[in-house]
Amino acid sequence: MNQFPIFFFWFVCLPVWADGQNLVQKGDSCMEAYDTFHALQFYEAAFRADGSVVNRHRLAHCYYRRQAFAKCIDLLKPLEDDSVSHQGLRELFYSYRFLDNSAAQIYWGNQLLKRYPMDSEMVAEMARTYNQAMQPHKAFALTARYGLKDSSDIAVNRQMGDACFLNKQYQLAAEIYSRLVGLGDSTYSVCYSLGICYQQLKRPDQALPWLKRAVAVSDSTKAGALYYLGYVANDLKQPEEALRCFKKAYGLLEPEPSQMFNVVRGQAESYFQLGRYKDASDAFKDALKYDAGSITSYYYLAYCYQQMDDRENAVVNYNIFMSMARVIERKTDDLKELMGYAQSYLSRK
Known part of the structure; x- marks a missing residue:
């Protein structure tokens, strides 16, 4: 052997x-x-x-x-x-x-x-990857399939809500974010997203409390929540509150033109609602520094000068507005209404 x-x-x-x-x-x-x-x-x-x-x-x-x-x-x-x-x-x-x-x-x-297939953490991570790649339909399909067996997982529901939000399905997103609140997830991102959903659905009265909660949770350190809260306050005819929010957001934002335009323009609209036309005109001019192509900013700037009996500057800005409006092929009813008012003013002697 x-x-x-x-x-x-x-x-x-x-x-x-x-x-x-x-x-x-x-x-x-x-x-x-x-x-x-x-x-x-x-x-x-x-x-x-x-x-x-x-x-x-x-x-x-x-x-x-x-x-x-x-x-x-x-x-x-x-x-x-x-x-x-x-x-x-x-x-x-x-x-x-x-x-x-x-x-x-x-x-x-x-x-x-x-x-x-029941690794919920990985389901959520995969869905997040799809959302970040701007493929929310895949994120929704994945999370919805998992949700048929387990509808209470917080991480999966977050990604499902975000997928609906990215798809602009704001009603469904709001329902999912509300479910998250019911599961005990009252984080900044959930309150913020829920508030924006209601704002996009033109339900500012429902958006207001959630955006306020987002501001409170973040201890007023997030410009986004303050910015949207300002716009919702304007929608609810609360310009003083809107101004407070926009001023805080302005102080938090870095000088990124599109963000700065939105905040400064929001301030201008708040002053406009209050009838503070001098402050509004200054804010509209500042907004135009960030976006010179904002056609309605010229209109409202002209209207402010009109209210201040400054016909010369009113005419200049109404003319700029009209020259920009005429080249727009598909004019909305709102734009046509503004053009009609501007033309009427310019026709006066």
Whole structure:
């Protein structure tokens, strides 16, 4: 009987395996102590001694923890998809996210959900990826399918609501955000989004309390909530409150032209409602510095001068308004009404 295979196993293979196991145990101990530096050395040595799937996963996890995402991918990607553990699939998904490879990220997310369809955290993360890629229809399909089994997961509902919001389905989005509030999720983003939904649905009375809650939750540090709260206050004929909000938003915003135009224009409309035409004219002029193509700003600026008995400046700005309005091919009824008033004023001697 040939004894060589037996001797080879006992005196060559077994010591190597034992050494590998010892290295793994040392690596595991280091990981428990949050020492990834020394754990990496042990896991690399263990993988050289025994390149098993288990050791490959251990080493990949250590690379992932150290944010060496490309090395983590290089270890896990060669495996057959069904050989990658749940943790490995998650690490592939997030590694590709950190490397800004959304196509590969989505692929591995789908692989994970095929095997673990009730992983709600990954459902939400996949939906968030779709929403960020401006594919809200895919985010909604994914979250709605999960919601047939579990309608109470907060992270999944958030992404479902955001998908409806991005699709401009504001009524459905409002219903989902309201469900989140009922589940105990009264975060800034939910209150803010719910308020904007009602504002877009032209229900300012319902938008107001949610935007106020968003402002309170953020301790008045978010310009967006203050900006929308100002517009809702204007819609509700509360110009003093609107001015307060716009002034706070103005102080928080960085000088980004489109944002600054919206805030300054909101201030101008508030002054206009109050009949403070001098303040309104100054604000409309400031708004035009950020967007010289705002046709209605010229109209309201002219109207302010008219109310201040400054015909010269009123005529100048009505003429600018008319010259811009005439070249618009599809004129709305509101624009036609403004043009009619401006022309009537310009026709006077």
